[in-house]
Amino acid sequence: MLRKASGAMLGRCESAARSLKLLAHPQRLRILCHLADGEKTVRDLEALCGASQSLVSQSLARMRSEGLVACRRRGQFVAYHIEDPRILKLIVSLHEVFCPS
Amino acid sequence: MLRKASGAMLGRCESAARSLKLLAHPQRLRILCHLADGEKTVRDLEALCGASQSLVSQSLARMRSEGLVACRRRGQFVAYHIEDPRILKLIVSLHEVFCPS
DNA sequence: TTAGAATATTATAATATTCTAATATGTTAC
DNA sequence: GTAACATATTAGAATATTATAATATTCTAA
Numbered sequence: 409m410l411r412k413a414s415g416a417m418l419g420r421c422e423s424a425a426r427s428l429k430l431l432a433h434p435q436r437l438r439i440l441c442h443l444a445d446g447e448k449t450v451r452d453l454e455a456l457c458g459a460s461q462s463l464v465s466q467s468l469a470r471m472r473s474e475g476l477v478a479c480r481r482r483g484q485f486v487a488y489h490i491e492d493p494r495i496l497k498l499i500v501s502l503h504e505v506f507c508p509s
Numbered sequence: 510m511l512r513k514a515s516g517a518m519l520g521r522c523e524s525a526a527r528s529l530k531l532l533a534h535p536q537r538l539r540i541l542c543h544l545a546d547g548e549k550t551v552r553d554l555e556a557l558c559g560a561s562q563s564l565v566s567q568s569l570a571r572m573r574s575e576g577l578v579a580c581r582r583r584g585q586f587v588a589y590h591i592e593d594p595r596i597l598k599l600i601v602s603l604h605e606v607f608c609p610s
Numbered sequence: 611t612t613a614g615a616a617t618a619t620t621a622t623a624a625t626a627t628t629c630t631a632a633t634a635t636g637t638t639a640c
Numbered sequence: 641g642t643a644a645c646a647t648a649t650t651a652g653a654a655t656a657t658t659a660t661a662a663t664a665t666t667c668t669a670a
Contacts, residue, residue, distance in 0.1 A: 421538045424607040428533035433658085434519075434526045441522065450617060463659065465618055484616060484667055494606045501602035505595045506525040534628090551647060564629065566648055585637055585646060 430476055431498065435459055436467050440490065443477060444499045449485040531577055532599065536560055537568050541591065544578060545600040550586040 431437055438457045442448055448456070453464050468488055471477045478491035490496045532538055539558045543549055549557070554565050569589055572578045579592035591597045 417539070417542070418535075420607050421535045421542065424603055425533050425535045425538050427607075428529055428538070428603075432526050432529035432533040434522045435658095437522045437526050437529070438518070441518070451615095460660075461617075462619090462661080465616095466659090469618075481667085486617060486666095497606050498602065501599065501606075502525055502529075505598050505602075506521050506528075536628090552645095561630075562647075563631080563649090566646095567629085570648075582637090587647060 427474070427476065427492075427495065427498075430471055430474060431495075431502075433467075435463065436471060437502075439464070439467055440471075440476070440495065440499055441503075443488060443490045444496060444503075447487045447489040449482070449487050451485060453488070528575070528577065528593075528596065528599075531572055531575060532596075532603075534568075536564065537572060538603075540565065540568055541572075541577070541596065541600055542604075544589060544591045545597060545604075548588045548590045550583065550588050552586060554589070 439453055442453060442456050450464055454461055468477060476492050476495045477488050479486050479488045540554055543554060543557050551565055555562055569578060577593050577596045578589050580587050580589045
């Protein structure tokens with residue numbers, strides 16, 4: 409018994425895919441994994457991920473514009489955290505699935 | 510306390526990102542959601558997703574080449590199913606996160 | 611206010627992805 | 641065999657993504 413996909417399903421897949429696209433990149437995924445561990449500054453993330461300042465900043469900007477992360481200034485630094493609780497849940501799931509202990 | 514990302518983490522992010530890239534597309538995500546519901550033929554998926562034969566077949570081929578799905582011939586048809594149990598888990602997680610009941 | 615460090619932005623070349631159309635292959639029924 | 645249907649593959653234009661380099665902004669300390 410095949411039911412045509414509902415409009416709701418189409419929309420949810422669009423939306424989920426848009427978020428997933430941001431996770432589907434090694435650099436951004438690494439950033440999110442580190443943020444899942446707690447707030448980090450751009451500088452921290454550069455060091456943790458071994459990526460250039462520009463790339464880290466661009467990655468964060470893109471994820472910020474989609475509401476995945478948010479930031480606040482801490483003195484000289486800008487500290488980022490995961491803003492969307494759904495993304496945090498996904499990172500946890502990804503860890504369970506891809507990082508068996 | 511910042512620890513540099515381990516080599517293992519780098520590798521796992523690469524691998525997870527490679528899989529996620531295949532989920533991060535509305536058309537392919539729809540296909541996977543339908544397959545999570547049970548085996549489907551290419552023809553079924555064309556109808557369910559409202560996509561062209563070529564596109565559905567290409568999408569399936571790409572996911573097949575990465576081991577996400579597998580297929581078997583059923584008479585005149587070819588029926589696909591989710592092959593990688595990790596992908597099935599992810600689809601379930603995505604449903605929990607993006608499709609609140 | 612100036613220097614220097616941290617972050618953001620912009621432009622761009624290189625590369626990858628997506629979708630469509632055309633064609634090929636495989637299967638069943640006759 | 642051939643017709644008709646199901647699936648796969650190929651080629652290609654349109655578009656999107658990525659990483660680097662260069663520059664701009666924002667803050668702090670002196």
